[in-house]
Structure formats: structure tokens, C-alpha cells
Amino acid sequence: MEFFSARNVNKVFADTKALTDVNISVNKQSIFGLLGPNGAGKTTLIRIINQITAPDSGEVFLEGRKMSRADIGQIGYLPEERGLYKKMKIGDQAIYLAQLKGMSRHDAIKNLKVWFEKFEIMTWWNKNIEELSKGMQQKVQFITTVVHKPKLLIFDEPFSGFDPINANLLKQEILNLRDEGATIIFSTHNMGSVEELCDHIALINKSHKIVEGQVDEIRARYKSNVFEVKYRGDFDKVSRALSGQIKVLDHIEDKRANQITVEHYNGKSNNDLIQALIPVAEILSFEEKIPSMNDVFIKAVQESNRK
Secondary structure, three states: OEEEEEEEEEEEEOOEEEEEEEEEEEEOOOEEEEEOOOOOOHHHHHHHHOOOOOOOEEEEEEOOEEOOHHHHHHEEEEOOOOOOOOOOEHHHHHHHHHHHOOOOHHHHHHHHHHHHHHOOOHHHOOOEHHHOOHHHHHHHHHHHHHOOOOOEEEEEOOOOOOOHHHHHHHHHHHHHHHHOOOEEEEEOOOHHHHHHHOOEEEEEEOOEEEEEEEHHHHHHHOOOOEEEEEEEEOHHHHHHHHOOOEEEEEEEOOOOOEEEEEEEOOOOOHHHHHHHHOOOEEEEEEEEOOOOHHHHHHHHHHHHHHO
């Protein structure tokens, strides 16, 4: 079920096209990856969703309705540029930000203390922000983003500056928020996180959406007939058996098992590869190499830039 959508959104700043006829659709209670190189237009789209700026044309919809400023209270936004008042006490600042999102002081304190305990920063409640490390400050800002239980959460590079343990903690909390009913738009350059968290993605480059779909489907779409084969046998014999039929990209020789990475070409099939190997090697495993989201990102952007 569609929860959020952007339809034919265009935005120009002076002579620079930020977004050109961008369409995306985000399903309810899903994690949607909004990806692209620096300057692609992602932040502009996020600002439009947050009603910070307006599109030149096109519209954004929430639960089937055209979005308005009244919807801001239903959004939690964690920007890439962190912004907390350094001289203000952490607890007071968190309460203030929660109240800006419509919470009563009583409910704000109650909910904030749950999150502060969960993130193990309760002892910092009466300290100033400037006394916290960068990672600790990011925990506070994450909490103030989610404390009012918004329907739509937008995270822009949420793991920036986190060590692996705290990044993993944050990932688990993002998954929990989705499971509890939130819909999440997630912008990052960390493709490993995209594979771990996202259901669907859209890739924007030079103001245009160039790829959209389910993560697994997109990875399969960009596969290039590359396979990894583990075997026992002599590599020279294997190489000669494949010569002229299948391209050997890499090989590793080991006492327990050798491994080759190969690419099909000239219309050759998996059966052709296996039949060529059977006379000269004992095949231990045969696995298709599906490209990572990092591979897809690079290839899609490079192809787009050549157009």
C-alpha cells in the first residue's frame, strides 16, 4: 500500500536543475533508500517533503493527500548536518524539540527517558551538548527525531560518525521503528546499509531518477553472467578447457580447493561451463556472483553519465 509519493517533481535553482520529473512511490511500513552521488538532488527532494521548500511543479502526497505544512508534525527528520544548541542542557533541549512536534511536557519527559535509558545516556541528562562526543550528540539527535512517534521518518546519513557497535544499535532501532508501523526514507552513501535495511530504492543522478525497484530485483537486473567455481584439479587444464568459450577473470590456487571466477560470453550457458569442466576437474561448488548495491550504484551512475 502506497504511503508517500512524489509525482513529476521539478525544481530549478538559478541555472541548475535540482530535480527533473522525479517520481517515487514509498510503501507503508517499508524502508525506502533514496540514493545518489553528491549533488544529485536527494537533499532537495527531502527538503520538499519536509515543506522547507516547494517544487516548481509536481506534487508530493502523504496517505493519498497532497502534503501541506500541517503534515510536518507527522514527520521525523534527521538531517546530515547535525544541529543542537551546544550550551543547552541535553534533557532540556530534548524536551524543547519534542514539544515543537506537539508533545506535552509530561509525555515528552516520559518518552525521552525511555529512549535515553535504551541508548545508555541517562547520566548525561543534565550535561551540556558541548560535553558530549560527536557520537553521543548523534544519539541525542536521533532520539529527538523519533520521540514523537512520527508516521514518516527521514534519515539522511544516520550512521555518519558512529562506531560499528553504535551503528548496529541504530540499525536495529530503525528496523524496530518500521516493525512498529513507521515508514522510513533512508538516504546514504553506505551501500552495505542499503542491502541490510532497504526494501526498495530509487537512485537519482544529475536531477533524474535513473533506477528504482526492489533491492534484490535491481541487483539481479545488473548481473553480468559472472560465476565463481570451486574445484579440485589442475588450473592449466581448466584454463585450456575453457579457452575460447568462457572468460576467466580470476583464479586462486589452494591445497584444499582451487577457485576461478569466470564470465560467460558468445552465448554460452551454465551447462556449457559445467560440461567443459567435468572432464578436467571435480566441481565442488558453482555460484552466480550477483553484484552488490555498491557495484550497481557505480555502474548505473557511469551509464547515466555517458548518455
